[in-house]
Amino acid sequence: MTDALAAKAADPRSVLTGSIADHSEGMSYLETLPRRLVTVYLPLSIIMLVLLFPFYWMLLTSIKPDDQLLEMDKVSPFWTTAPTLKHFYNLLFETNYPLWLWNTMFVAMSATIVSIIASVLAAYAIVRLRYRGAAWVGGAIFLAYLIPPSILFIPLSTVVFQYGLFDTPFALILTYPTILIPFSTWLLMGYFKTIPFELEECALIDGANRWQILTRIVLPLAVPGLISAFIFCFTLCWNEFIYALTFLSTTSHKTVPVAIVNEFVDGDIYRWGSLMAGAVAGSLPLVILYAFFVEHYVAAMTGAVKE
Amino acid sequence: MKQIALEQPPVKQIRDATAWARLKVNRDWLGFWFMLPAAAILILFLAYPLGLGVWLSFTDARIGRSGTFVGLENYEWLWGDNVFWLSVFNTLLYTTVASTIKFAVGLYLALLLNENLPFKAILRAVVLIPFIVPTVLSAIAFWWIYDAQFSIVSWSLKHLGLIHENINFLGDVWNARWSVIFANIWRGIPFVAITLLAGLQTVSPSLYEAATIDGASAWQRFRYITYPLLTPIIAVVMTFSVLFTFTDFQLIWVLTRGGPVNATHLMATLSYQRAILSGYLGEGSAIATAMIPFLLAAILISWFGLQRRKWQQSENND
Numbered sequence: 001m002t003d004a005l006a007a008k009a010a011d012p013r014s015v016l017t018g019s020i021a022d023h024s025e026g027m028s029y030l031e032t033l034p035r036r037l038v039t040v041y042l043p044l045s046i047i048m049l050v051l052l053f054p055f056y057w058m059l060l061t062s063i064k065p066d067d068q069l070l071e072m073d074k075v076s077p078f079w080t081t082a083p084t085l086k087h088f089y090n091l092l093f094e095t096n097y098p099l100w101l102w103n104t105m106f107v108a109m110s111a112t113i114v115s116i117i118a119s120v121l122a123a124y125a126i127v128r129l130r131y132r133g134a135a136w137v138g139g140a141i142f143l144a145y146l147i148p149p150s151i152l153f154i155p156l157s158t159v160v161f162q163y164g165l166f167d168t169p170f171a172l173i174l175t176y177p178t179i180l181i182p183f184s185t186w187l188l189m190g191y192f193k194t195i196p197f198e199l200e201e202c203a204l205i206d207g208a209n210r211w212q213i214l215t216r217i218v219l220p221l222a223v224p225g226l227i228s229a230f231i232f233c234f235t236l237c238w239n240e241f242i243y244a245l246t247f248l249s250t251t252s253h254k255t256v257p258v259a260i261v262n263e264f265v266d267g268d269i270y271r272w273g274s275l276m277a278g279a280v281a282g283s284l285p286l287v288i289l290y291a292f293f294v295e296h297y298v299a300a301m302t303g304a305v306k307e
Numbered sequence: 308m309k310q311i312a313l314e315q316p317p318v319k320q321i322r323d324a325t326a327w328a329r330l331k332v333n334r335d336w337l338g339f340w341f342m343l344p345a346a347a348i349l350i351l352f353l354a355y356p357l358g359l360g361v362w363l364s365f366t367d368a369r370i371g372r373s374g375t376f377v378g379l380e381n382y383e384w385l386w387g388d389n390v391f392w393l394s395v396f397n398t399l400l401y402t403t404v405a406s407t408i409k410f411a412v413g414l415y416l417a418l419l420l421n422e423n424l425p426f427k428a429i430l431r432a433v434v435l436i437p438f439i440v441p442t443v444l445s446a447i448a449f450w451w452i453y454d455a456q457f458s459i460v461s462w463s464l465k466h467l468g469l470i471h472e473n474i475n476f477l478g479d480v481w482n483a484r485w486s487v488i489f490a491n492i493w494r495g496i497p498f499v500a501i502t503l504l505a506g507l508q509t510v511s512p513s514l515y516e517a518a519t520i521d522g523a524s525a526w527q528r529f530r531y532i533t534y535p536l537l538t539p540i541i542a543v544v545m546t547f548s549v550l551f552t553f554t555d556f557q558l559i560w561v562l563t564r565g566g567p568v569n570a571t572h573l574m575a576t577l578s579y580q581r582a583i584l585s586g587y588l589g590e591g592s593a594i595a596t597a598m599i600p601f602l603l604a605a606i607l608i609s610w611f612g613l614q615r616r617k618w619q620q621s622e623n624n625d
Contacts, residue, residue: 036422044419047412048430051437051493057459058448072462114348122345131338141345144353146546146606148554150575151595154582155360156352158368178353181345210337239441241557242575246583257443261561272451279444290439294432297439301498302505 058283061276062087069272087277096252096259097278104255105285107169107244108237111176115233116226119181123188124214128200138189145182152178153246160247171247172255176237183236184229187303191225192218224296225303231293232300238286256282361599363592370586381593390569391594394577400484401573402553405491409548410541412492413499418533420500421507431501438497446561449490453477453562477563480570487562487571491552499544506540507533542608550605554598574598 031039061069063083068075075081091097122141126134156175157166165171195218203213219226244258251263260278264271290297330336364381368374385391420431437445452459453476461473476486510533518528556575559565565572565580572580574594582591 040419040422040424043415044424044430047416047419047496048433051434051496054445054448054452054493055436055440057452058445061451070457072457077459077462118344118348121341121343125338125341129334129338129341131335131342134338137342141349143606144349146550146602147353147357148550148602150554150556150578151360151598151602152353152356154578154588154591154595155356155363157583158363158588159352159356159359174348175352177348181349185345209331210341235439239443241441241443241560242579245560246579257441257557260447261443272454272457275447276451279447282444283440286439286441287436290435291432294435297435298431298501298505301435301438302502 058276058279061272062280064273066273087273088281090274091277091281095263095274097256097281099252100254100256100259101281101285103169103253104238104257104282107172107176107255108234110169110173111180111237112230112233114173115177115180115184116230118177119184119188119229120214120219120226122181123185123192124218126185127189127192128218129210141182141185144178145186149179149240149242153242156243157246166247167249167253169253172240172244175243175247176240179240180233180236184233187229187232187300188222188225190303191222195221224299227293228296228300228303231289231297234289235286235297360592361596363588364596366589368588368592370583370588374589377589381589382597384590385593385597390572391577393569394572394574394594395597397484397571398553398573398575401488401491401555402549405488405495405552406545406549408488408492409495409499409552410545413496414503414541416496416500417503417507418529420504431504435497435501437494438501442494442557443561445494446490446558449486449493449558450477450562453486478567480567483563483567483571487559490558490562491555494558495548495552499548502544503537503540506537510536542611546605546608550602553601553605 060078060080063085064080065082065084065086068080068082125131126138126141160166160171160175165174199217199221200213203217208216239257240255241257244255245261248254248258251259254262256278260275260282264275264278363374365376365378366374367377367380416434420427420434424430451457455475455478456473458473458476460476461470464470464474475482477483514532515528518532523531554575555573556579559571559573559576560579563571565576569577574597578591578594580591581594582588
């Protein structure tokens with residue numbers, strides 16, 4: 001069963017298209033349409049509705065004019081008659097939002113690149129160099145994956161302060177990899193294991209050294225794994241909150257999640273429009289990225305729990 | 308070796324070259340250099356702070372002042388602190404209820420998505436969106452949905468004639484608890500559903516066909532085929548789910564900041580409040596350290612889950 005699972009995970013597309021192991025069509029033809037309506041389509045639609053409603057609501061609120069936002073009796077609150085981009089305009093031209101977006105992008109990109117480089121080297125060493133204690137280190141990395149930021153942020157804040165990184169992007173660029181490296185190392189170890197040993201042996205006989213093997217043979221073959229790791233790490237960085245909240249204090253240094261929570265929340269009763277516009281603008285880059293790389297994303301997620 | 312090398316000068320050069328070449332292909336030596344970047348970051352920013360956190364919990368450190376060792380004083384203080392025990396209760400309630408429902412609904416959704424459906428790929432891609440969107444941003448959407456005056460849920464229920472007053476979602480003790488739990492479930496279901504779906508797809512339909520011919524009911528097919536085959540992946544998925552629910556911070560911080568009257572304070576939010584906002588690093592660390600035993604329990608369960616999986620494997624597919 002595990003081997004079949006591994007084969008599945010190696011082919012991320014299968015999770016989405018759902019091609020089944022022996023290509024049999026299953027027993028669904030035995031069920032009548034009315035029965036399927038009640039047992040499958042109805043519950044599925046309800047769950048999907050609940051899952052998607054907050055986004056619809058977020059999007060709708062962000063384009064509603066202020067007067068329709070709180071006046072729920074004249075116009076039905078479920079749509080709007082006069083969509084406006086005012087909230088987005090305010091967001092982009094009257095706040096620091098573009099700067100926060102740039103901060104988030106910069107931190108996420110740098111932390112991801114640092115993590116991927118470190119993880120590629122570590123994963124290759126653990127899987128293929130198999131130095132003494134490699135299995136032990138692999139286990140330790142899995143354990144590191146299970147250590148949540150919530151128990152680390154207090155001591156880390158003193159460490160960050162000691163190293164003089166407090167309130168700089170480097171505080172985040174250097175601490176995010178502690179979340180990302182265990183994850184992506186674990187993921188890449190799985191990918192590297194699927195690359196045949198023989199290829200490396202051939203290269204060794206031809207006189208390649210380990211570095212050449214890694215850059216010319218293993219990495220090109222592991223591109224799907226690298227993309228998966230990259231996208232997942234990037235999303236995790238974008239999502240990270242507690243470190244950014246603790247280690248940054250200057251408004252202009254903040255990342256989107258922290259800035260929205262701290263800077264937009266004032267007593268203004270009409271704040272909802274700009275809050276939701278901020279939430280939409282902060283989610284869009286990730287959703288677009290996701291739309292292009294769904295398969296890789298799913299592969300990363302299922303790859304992370306496999307083994 | 309050196310002796311021989313001195314006696315036979317021509318060989319010496321080759322020997323020297325071999326020693327260096329040997330070092331260059333030595334697994335341990337290479338492994339050390341390959342591991343260096345990852346190890347440096349993980350030791351400096353993960354292992355060291357982890358130890359430091361435990362140490363801080365035994366000191367009276369404050370922000371801007373390194374503390375002195377005070378033994379178990381922080382823990383003794385927490386032992387008699389009602390707010391701390393309330394946060395432990397909240398955390399356990401939050402974790403138990405949210406994880407159970409996430410598992411049940413996630414598994415159900417996975418089973419539904421495993422059916423033959425039109426637009427299957429799109430459906431599955433859409434399910435994951437709550438997981439992609441940063442938690443803080445979707446939590447803000449929930450904050451608006453839970454608004455005391457303009458909540459769309461209250462509005463709809465009022466217009467359906469089910470209630471007459473607005474529901475005070477985040478202002479009432481138990482309402483607030485259920486509201487944050489619901490938001491957490493909403494956020495967690497896609498992860499559980501999609502990972503379990505990956506497991507479900509490895510189950511061959513022939514097994515179900517065979518069981519049906521033998522007269523198994525739908526429940527029996529689930530109980531005796533699906534469930535046993537999914538156990539290993541369930542163990543891992545649920546470990547992650549429990550772990551991340553237990554240490555949740557973002558949702559609570561955005562929705563309630565621990566209020567009303569500390570009713571939704573989790574251990575993570577309480578430690579943030581005590582350590583960073585009030586400046587009592589020692590006490591905050593003690594709360595964070597008190598989470599470790601729970602996490603260890605979760606990790607052990609995961610480990611046994613993985614062991615069981617290894618045991619199921621017929622061969623070592625290293």
